[in-house]
Amino acid sequence: MKKNQASLIFTILILVATTLMKPAETTSYHKISILTDRDSYLPNDEITIELVNTGSGSIEVKRAQIRVVGLDGSLLRVFSMENPTGRLFGVGQTILRVTWDQTDLWNRKVREPYYVITAETDRGLRDIKTVTIGAKPKPLEVKPPQISGRILFVELQEVVPHNVATPLTVTILNTTNQENGYTLTLQTPPGLRFEPQQQEISLEPNRLKKVVFTLIAQKKDFAGEIMVLLKKDETLIDYVERRVRVEPGLELLLPTLRVDRSVNLEPGTRTTIVVTTRITNIGKVPATRITATTQLPEDLRLVEGSNTWRGALQPGESVTHSYKVVPTRLGTQTIPPLTITYQDAQQHTLQQTIPEETIEISVETGKPTPKPSEQIEKPSERGKWIPAHIPSLGIRSKLEWIRTMVGNKTPLIVGGLLLLFLLIVVAYRVSRHVPAPPPTPTPTPPREERLRIFERIKKDLETGAGEAAPAVEAKPQPPPEPAPTPEPAESVTRVEEEEAEPVEELEPRPLEEEEAEFTVEEIEKMLEEFREEEKDLDVSGEERGEEEDYELIREQIKELRRSMEKEEDRGEKG
Incomplete structure (x- = not known):
């Protein structure tokens, strides 16, 4: 039992040691490099360029390209290799080898001190190398050329x-x-x-x-x-x-599209243009990835539908596509060309172009615009001929007509109108805070003023005639008898009632004040002048009634004068 355990442990140790002693595998990577036989050449030397797989594994290449570019970025020569099925290149194997005689695409000799060589494959592998021309070229740091397309x-x-x-x-x-x-x-x-x-x-x-x-x-x-x-x-x-x-005898099977396009006004409208396109595949093979589009200008506004159609058509199949546009200006409207691109079964791309079409639109009637001799026209400020009157349009069409007439000055005019509106609002607010000037008193007509003077004089004479008389000697005199006061006529009362402004009630005062400076003779003279002025006027019946009042005042003044003369006589006798 112990021998078996020792044998198992020994076997495990051998396996671990073998694993640790095995070298680690490196991760493979792909790389290509441009190799030349030397780095410096004379002007007439041929330059050998190789594109080599310098990575750690094989790579499959369908397309490879070597370019020679000048320092200004201009392309001098291109060398290509294509294999549609692809070819496998091992490590260190040459993908493309070319010889360049320092000529351009048109076999003209080029003279530059440096050339930049670039290489690229369809897998996105790239490399760049610089070669110099001349025995002692000037030192220059060459950067990769900027490829703009x-x-x-x-x-x-x-x-x-x-x-x-x-x-x-x-x-x-x-x-x-x-x-x-x-x-x-x-x-x-x-x-x-x-x-x-x-x-x-x-x-x-x-x-x-x-x-x-x-x-x-x-x-x-x-x-x-x-x-x-x-x-x-x-x-x-x-x-x-x-x-x-x-x-010569090859028959090319391609889809063929017949395109019919019509441009008309929509019935019942004045400005809506309907563009209808009918596309038919009259070829023998299907047409795929069809794209029919029209680039609309700024003066045609799309209101319904789409100006682009995409789809596919089998042989003999057709489709109808339409959209609606509204012009933003008057006169001739141009529908741009229709561009159609499509592909065949081999994914070859084909293209057709339908020419542009024009249509004359009369905004008033929706019919073709009449001849210039049939309408009255006048030149506009922009140098074009426009109808002499604004057509009867809807609100939207009127706005579009105004925008067309104004042209590119629309922002300036709108800004001016807004500024004018703000000025009006400011002026209105300021005027509300400015106090109104006091009303100018209406001047009293001379005629009414004279009536007032006569009335006041009459009252003063009636109440203070004795005081107005000058004293001859400085001695007391008996108080004079008051003069009989005549009853005022009815017409005088009527005159006072008809005055525009009420006459203030004046307190009786002596003649030494302002009105006391008038004598009876002066009053009579003033009255006579007043009478002369009244004769030149065409007075009404109401004014003639006022003349009777003046006559009565005159008689009262005469009576007062006689009473004053009597008082003077009494004073002399006393």
């Missing part, structure tokens, strides 16, 4: 039929963080034609886009290379070559 894929059949439209699709990528504009150009040998030959593309940051060309092989039994060039600001930044061969 790339050609990712070029889709084209290797064998194309003769004189049949064949699609070529190029996928490009903006590799920067800003929007860039690119020029994509196709260069072909004689016998091949592309429509179009060149296209301008604008791409947002880190976005890709597919661009479709149409290849037409005009020459039978042709075989050659197609060059796809990507430029930015006239600088070549990427380049791809594709070999193509023309076979």
Whole structure:
């Protein structure tokens, strides 16, 4: 028993020791490297470039590319390797080996002191290397060139039929963080034609886009290379070559779409435009990933439906798609082109473009706008011809018409109106706190003033005639007999009642005060002047009644004068 236990323990110790003595396995990694036969070359030397698997394990490569770039970022030469099925490369095995004679894509000699060589595979493995030209080049720290765009894929059949439209699709990528504009150009040998030959593309940051060309092989039994060039600001930044061969009897089975588009006004409306598109697959194979879209401008507002349709169509199948837009300005409305992209069974991308269409809209009638000779027009401040009157529209249409007439000055006008409104509110609030000026007293008419004077004089004479008489000698005199006071006429009372303002009750006072300065002769003179003025006026019956009152006052004054003369005679006799 003890022998068996000892044997088991010995066996376990041997296994543990064997495990500890076994070397640890290293984790495999993938890496590629650019190798050259030397680092410095003369201007006319050939440069041998190799792309080698320097990782710890085998890698599968379908596409590999070596680029030679100048210091300014311009692409000088591209070397590629493609294997659609993929090829396995072991550790230390060369993936791609090329020889460069220091010429560009057009076989022109290049003269630069440094060249930057970059390499990349479809698995995302990359490497970069710098070589110098010249015996004693200046020291320079070379940084990787800024790649602003790339050609990712070029889709084209290797064998194309003769004189049949064949699609070529190029996928490009903006590799920067800003929007860039690119020029994509196709260069072909004689016998091949592309429509179009060149296209301008604008791409947002880190976005890709597919661009479709149409290849037409005009020459039978042709075989050659197609060059796809990507430029930015006239600088070549990427380049791809594709070999193509023309076979006369080959039948290319592609989906064919027939597109019919109509643009009309919606019945019963004046401004709503209905855009209807009918797409039919008249080919022999299905069309997949169909995208039909129209980029609407700012002066066309989408009110119903969508301006983009996506789907698939079998041979002979059709679909109808419509949407509604409302213009934000008067006059001719332009519906932009309709762009349709789709794919066949081999995922080749095709593209069709339906030209733009125009429609004349009369906002008043909803019918085509009459000829210029049939309507009265006047030039606007913006240099365009507009109807001479504002059409009868709804509230929304009127707002759109005003916005169209104002144009880009809308924010300025709205701001001015708001400022004017604020000024009016401030002025109103300030005016509420300003005290109103005291009312101006209405001046007493001269005629009423004279009546008051006469009445006061009459009362003073009736109550204080004796006091008003000047004394001849400084001795006491008997009090004079009061003069008989005549009864006031009824007309005088009526005059007092008709006065606009009540006359204050005046206390009897002697003639030594303000009114005592008037003598009887002066009063009579004033009365005569007043009478002369009254003769020139066309007085009413009511005013003629006032004349009788004046006559009565005059008689009273004469009576008072006679009584005063009697008092004077008595004083002289005394």
